[in-house]
Amino acid sequence: MRHDATPHHTSVSTLYLSAPEAVELIRRKGLAACLAGIAANITEDFLRWESFDKSARVASYSPDGAIELMPIADDATYTFKYVNGHPKNTRLGLSTVMAFGVLADVATGTPQLLSELTLTTALRTAAMSAVAAKALARPGSRVMALIGNGAQSEFQALAFQHLLGITEVRLYDTDPAATAKLQANLRPSGLVVTVCGSTAEAVRGADIVTTVTADKTRATIITADMVAPGMHINAVGGDCPGKTELQAEVLTRGRVFVEYPPQTRIEGEIQQMPADFAVTELWQVLAGREAGRASDAEVTIFDSVGFALEDFSALRFMRDAALELGVGERIQLIPDLANPKDLFGTLRQAGAGEAVVQGQVHRLQAVA
Amino acid sequence: MRHDATPHHTSVSTLYLSAPEAVELIRRKGLAACLAGIAANITEDFLRWESFDKSARVASYSPDGAIELMPIADDATYTFKYVNGHPKNTRLGLSTVMAFGVLADVATGTPQLLSELTLTTALRTAAMSAVAAKALARPGSRVMALIGNGAQSEFQALAFQHLLGITEVRLYDTDPAATAKLQANLRPSGLVVTVCGSTAEAVRGADIVTTVTADKTRATIITADMVAPGMHINAVGGDCPGKTELQAEVLTRGRVFVEYPPQTRIEGEIQQMPADFAVTELWQVLAGREAGRASDAEVTIFDSVGFALEDFSALRFMRDAALELGVGERIQLIPDLANPKDLFGTLRQAGAGEAVVQGQVHRLQAVA
Numbered sequence: 001m002r003h004d005a006t007p008h009h010t011s012v013s014t015l016y017l018s019a020p021e022a023v024e025l026i027r028r029k030g031l032a033a034c035l036a037g038i039a040a041n042i043t044e045d046f047l048r049w050e051s052f053d054k055s056a057r058v059a060s061y062s063p064d065g066a067i068e069l070m071p072i073a074d075d076a077t078y079t080f081k082y083v084n085g086h087p088k089n090t091r092l093g094l095s096t097v098m099a100f101g102v103l104a105d106v107a108t109g110t111p112q113l114l115s116e117l118t119l120t121t122a123l124r125t126a127a128m129s130a131v132a133a134k135a136l137a138r139p140g141s142r143v144m145a146l147i148g149n150g151a152q153s154e155f156q157a158l159a160f161q162h163l164l165g166i167t168e169v170r171l172y173d174t175d176p177a178a179t180a181k182l183q184a185n186l187r188p189s190g191l192v193v194t195v196c197g198s199t200a201e202a203v204r205g206a207d208i209v210t211t212v213t214a215d216k217t218r219a220t221i222i223t224a225d226m227v228a229p230g231m232h233i234n235a236v237g238g239d240c241p242g243k244t245e246l247q248a249e250v251l252t253r254g255r256v257f258v259e260y261p262p263q264t265r266i267e268g269e270i271q272q273m274p275a276d277f278a279v280t281e282l283w284q285v286l287a288g289r290e291a292g293r294a295s296d297a298e299v300t301i302f303d304s305v306g307f308a309l310e311d312f313s314a315l316r317f318m319r320d321a322a323l324e325l326g327v328g329e330r331i332q333l334i335p336d337l338a339n340p341k342d343l344f345g346t347l348r349q350a351g352a353g354e355a356v357v358q359g360q361v362h363r364l365q366a367v368a
Numbered sequence: 369m370r371h372d373a374t375p376h377h378t379s380v381s382t383l384y385l386s387a388p389e390a391v392e393l394i395r396r397k398g399l400a401a402c403l404a405g406i407a408a409n410i411t412e413d414f415l416r417w418e419s420f421d422k423s424a425r426v427a428s429y430s431p432d433g434a435i436e437l438m439p440i441a442d443d444a445t446y447t448f449k450y451v452n453g454h455p456k457n458t459r460l461g462l463s464t465v466m467a468f469g470v471l472a473d474v475a476t477g478t479p480q481l482l483s484e485l486t487l488t489t490a491l492r493t494a495a496m497s498a499v500a501a502k503a504l505a506r507p508g509s510r511v512m513a514l515i516g517n518g519a520q521s522e523f524q525a526l527a528f529q530h531l532l533g534i535t536e537v538r539l540y541d542t543d544p545a546a547t548a549k550l551q552a553n554l555r556p557s558g559l560v561v562t563v564c565g566s567t568a569e570a571v572r573g574a575d576i577v578t579t580v581t582a583d584k585t586r587a588t589i590i591t592a593d594m595v596a597p598g599m600h601i602n603a604v605g606g607d608c609p610g611k612t613e614l615q616a617e618v619l620t621r622g623r624v625f626v627e628y629p630p631q632t633r634i635e636g637e638i639q640q641m642p643a644d645f646a647v648t649e650l651w652q653v654l655a656g657r658e659a660g661r662a663s664d665a666e667v668t669i670f671d672s673v674g675f676a677l678e679d680f681s682a683l684r685f686m687r688d689a690a691l692e693l694g695v696g697e698r699i700q701l702i703p704d705l706a707n708p709k710d711l712f713g714t715l716r717q718a719g720a721g722e723a724v725v726q727g728q729v730h731r732l733q734a735v736a
Contacts, residue, residue: 012462019703023714031715058426060441062474067446069437073428078435082448082470084477094380094476095708100701102450106430108462109452118703122711154712178709185712333468335387335486340463341546343490344522344553346391347399 013330017115017322025318025327026119032162035155037321039127039163041313046131049283051075052309056263059240064088066240072308078104081117081311085240087214095151096214097121103315111333113319117311122152124314125306126159128259129234133164133208135285135292136257136300137232141207142167147199147221147245148213148237149173149182156210156236157182161191164208168192172202173213200226211245213237218272224249229297236304238269246301248272254299257282257292259307268303279303381698385483385690393686393695394487400530403523405689407495407531409681414499417651419443420677424631427608432456434608440676446472449485449679453608455582463519464582465489471683479701481687485679490520492682493674494527496627497602501532501576503653503660504625504668505600509575510535515567515589515613516581516605517541517550524578524604525550529559532576536560540570541581568594579613581605586640592617597665604672606637614669616640622667625650625660627675636671647671 017025026034045052057070065086072079083099090096099117104110133141144166146153150173160166169191173179179195186193196202203209203226211221214237222233224247233254238244246269258264258279270277282302284290293300322328335346385393394402413420425438433454440447451467458464467485472478501509512534514521518541528534537559541547547563554561564570571577571594579589582605590601592615601622606612614637626632626647638645650670652658661668690696703714 012466016699018700019714020700023703026715053428055426058423058437058439060421060439060446060474062441062443064475065477067439067441067472067474067477069426069439069448071426071428071435071437073430073435075430078428080437080450082472082479084472086475086477089476090708092476093708094478095702095705095711098380098477098479098702100479104435104450104452106428106435107432107454108457108460109433109435109454109466110462111450111466111468114701116701116703119711119714150709151711175709181707181710181713185710185716331384332386332388333482333484334463334466335391335484337463339549340458340461341518341543342549342553343463343487343519345549346387346487347394348553 012110012334012336014111014333015113015319015322015328016331017113017318017328019116019119021327022116022119022318025321025325028325028327029321031158034123034317035127035130035159035162038124038314038317039131041317042124042128042131042310043286045309045313046283046286054260054308056260056266057308070308070311072312073106076106077312078106079308079312079315081308083117083121097151101311101315103319113315114331114333115315115318117314120314120318121311122155124310125152125236126155128310129156129210129236129302129304130159130163132257132282132302132304133160133232133234135282136302137164137208138230138293138296141232143170143206144168144208144210145170145172145202145206147172147202147209147211149178150212150214152212152236153182154185156212157186157191158189160208161189166191166208168194170194170196170202170206172196172199206231208232208234210234211237213245218242218244220247221245222250223247224253227253227299229299231299233299233301234304235269235301240267241271244269244272251301254301255280256301256303257285258303259305263307264303264305267305270303380478380702380704382479382701383481383687383690383696384699385481385686385696387484387487389696390484390487390686393689393693396693396695397689399526402491402685403495403498403527403530406492406682406685407499409685410492410496410499410678411654413677413681414651414654422628422676424628424634425676438676438679440680441474444474445680446474447676447680447683449676451485451489465519469679469683471687481683482699482701483683483686485682488682488686489679490523492678493520493604494523496678497524497578497604497670497672498527498531500625500650500670500672501528501600501602503650504670505532505576506598506661506664509600511538511574512536512576512578513538513540513570513574515540515570515577515579517546518580518582520580520604521550522553524580525554525559526557528576529557534559534576536562538562538564538570538574540564540567574599576600576602578602579605581613586610586612588615589613590618591615592621595621595667597667599667601667601669602672603637603669608635609639612637612640619669622669623648624669624671625653626671627673631675632671632673635673638671
């Protein structure tokens, strides 16, 4: 529905990428290429950290979960993500995490892209973990323990395979069906997959330990006795108040790296620690302003909660890939007005000769 | 794209109402019925004010404008609105204000409705103004001055006609073309329309004064000398830091009523006043807990900035009307997963016999 162009008429449409279209996009580009592309964008955006207008996410908590909005902007581009976290959803046949997001033009406020972000969040979280591990894990890390084998786990395994060179994953989940699903999904990957009987067994001998559990409880998935010298811990699952995965003592065994401290102190593993607990911002390490790993024996901990900037990076990637491949469709989320001061005209024009506005029409007929 | 149902499979789709579909909905129900329906929902929701998890909107300011997210929730329903405000947009042929919003299920986080809100915001703002005026303006008010004849003005005029019984509107705008457009759009309404040469002329003799200007400046559209006893001032346009329409002195001439004080003190006309300037919350008046207008001579001022609850009310209306009329379409913003723990499966299933994940496939062929 386009109206006649006037000299000043600017068409407003939003590129819409549905979940099936995101699948198509990822299939056509290849998952490894998508993970690499998002990781490259994350690195690029983290290196210009100070250019962003940042804020902690806005969460609405209820007994069953949380719904969050995660906005961020630089001078040119604004993005936000809508994301929920409802651990009991899987019992209803629904995903624990569902998400979508928007990329908009700062100069005019026009929403340019509306995209699914459920699948994309899994990719960006895995890409973020790999970017952090590249900066923090021992070079030559080959074995990763993967604790929590739910919806995010395949993406973590494949991101660490493709971006870090991990060759073996050691799996554990309290739900054996989740582990069996992960094992089956990883079969074609070329990764050596070892199913373990406990977290302790999976962690033993691992260079990297990734936790992606979903229970909304103060859990202690990893205890201090499991931590070995040189280990990198990628703690992904603990990401809201009251939800942690690491025993507090684990956090004292090495250096802790975070995305955005104001958010991580509320949501991350370090919510268990005093407000002045020392952390290092990951962007400072990437930018060479702070040291990363000091020695092969040091324990490094990435206390990841997921920050809006990573979604900014992912939305940029999805937009560019969608435009490159011609995936997605144009939708009219915003009215396309011939005269922007005449919003009411959109009702009049659509009506043509018919009844436009009830109540008016009767008077119109009476007058005519 | 539906996959085979499993015992626990729950289909996830979002009802999408585009701008043209919202036009269709409004045309089929009638604008007066839509204004009345949204006003009824606003009243209902304001009466259960304390059931809502409220917060001031989250704004991202840039030199040219603002992009805001406005979330709110009760126990069952969560909504948010994305809205921009870019006064220079009309020069580019774009709307000053563009908006869309989502209504979601609190229990699971599922987004149930994605709707255009550019047009709907104009309706809900006008409905809100009418709800406030019904409680605050002199009974029997018949003449309204309408200062600012842009995109929102028709909706204000028609809401006051249909919901309050206004019979005459007196128009003024610095842009005569805007006034001419409003006058033409109101021709079939049955309202007596008087075009005035200045704000002072338009305001003289008016029972109600509505200001809906868009300039992002500390303006003084209404000065204290224009205020007559018994007048109700409906100040709609001043709605962000640095943007006001009333001379500060006007605010001392009567009682000031607001939506949500923490937001209004930042964004409303009262940003010009001390932090402890006395205001009355409109919901308290609607609920009978605070007095409204005290006498026919009192001046009442509704310092409206637009609060998330009004969008909640409007989104409920649009959802119910869309379902009733069968308007809108189902979109797959969220992946429809046969097994919610198997997000990765969405890539595998879509691939069927083809290449699913680049890099994996080559290994698969090598193994086979």
